[in-house]
Amino acid sequence: MTFTNSTRVALVTGGSGGIGRATAERLAADGMAVAVHFAGNEARAKEVVEAITSSGGHAIAVGGDVADEHAMAAAFDEVEAAFGGIDVVVNTAGIMTLAPIAELDLDAFDRMHRTNVRGTVVVAQQAARRVRAGGAIVLFSTTVTRTSFPTYGGYVATKGAVEAIVPVLAKEMRGRDVTVNAVAPGPTATPLFLDGKSDDDVARLAQAAPLERLGTPEDIAGAVAFLAGPARWTNGQTLFTNGGLA
Template sequence: MKTNEKERVAIVTGGSRGIGRAIAERLAADGQSVVIAYANNDAEADKTVRFIEENGGKASAIKTDISDETAVSTLFKMTEKIYGGVDVVVNSAGIIRLDTVANFDLNTLDQIIRTNIRGTFVVNQQAARLVRSGGAIINLSTSVKKLALPTYAAYSASKGAVDAISLVLAKELRGRDITVNAVAPGPTATELFFEGKDDETIERMAKMNPIERLGKPEDIAEVISSLAGPARWINGQTIYVNGGMI
């Protein structure tokens, strides 16, 4: 059954901080009930839920390892139990580790693969089974894939897989009236982005786009909001949200 816009229910993985939090807050402001799936930080998840509720929205937080199929199945079942179904799934959870190909630690590579590739696959698998007609599945990719920046090989490769999963799933859901897209942010002003970067590097990356500023989490959330609601004719795409950087 296709649901009314005001009754839509969204799951946002990685929704307690950074871009994921901005997405959760925006979807709640749009009138969607939001379930925030998070890995570890109870305090930040609770803070996000409180913010949404204090602003008139509905939200819950569920601790979830997105690479664990049992945990993700539980996430979807609990969402259905609390809110009656699932209409929108935004997979923004992911990890980034940087080093050259020659020096990259293979155990760290395995962690990236498990979270960014397996995690995306597992979340999308449950979404493909349970998202209601009229719904949307949105995966967070990255613009850095096209820049070929040194030290980004492992992260870029994992996000290339995210694009592939998204575009194939869009075709597999033919006839279901469910859109599937990937959104690829450029450099965005989050705690994760600033970590380990000096001022010169931040300034240089901010000026890589013609608007000459870093993205804000709200810039990404604006695009997600459209894909999660009214933008029903955008499907099977990777959308670059980076101020014209590439």
């Protein structure tokens, strides 16, 4: 694919693995130039860039802590310098610690809040300032805000904040022709989801949805691609992408 002034440009935070990688590769397959963001694993981000460029797409890797406003401003600057602007921002970056609320380590909760809430606000703030007309901002929540699984209380608290931000930012973007939505995945076969779960737990969750399987990163990337592309009349919404679980 040839890069031109009309090529749309996407920045995917957390783009080095799992849902982020699938999203970066899907948006590239849809014809976008993609910035693959990483926080700590530059080598893995460069693998995603190589996968995209070897297929004829355009991609770069950019680093930085999503909760650090200076680092993210620099990352956005780098994307604009490389591609001339930004049309789509997808914030998949997040961390998860599971524990009953009565036993939740508050330092772990603070770390989740820093990445999942502050990080979302930092990325959304840069996106709100920079995304071009006709663009899209896609944030990430979780289906557990509906299913209320035990041990997810601290994590769900951070993701409920994301869902609250979405309609507010959508209204604040009035007149800009930029949509703001969130994707809320259900159980999805990623390292973040599978970590610490027994085979029985995974099998039980796989059977919970009517489709009787776990989601795949590509399933979630398809929902992001919809919101990033043709879904111009979907705005201020959280799209629950969970196979009918909730």
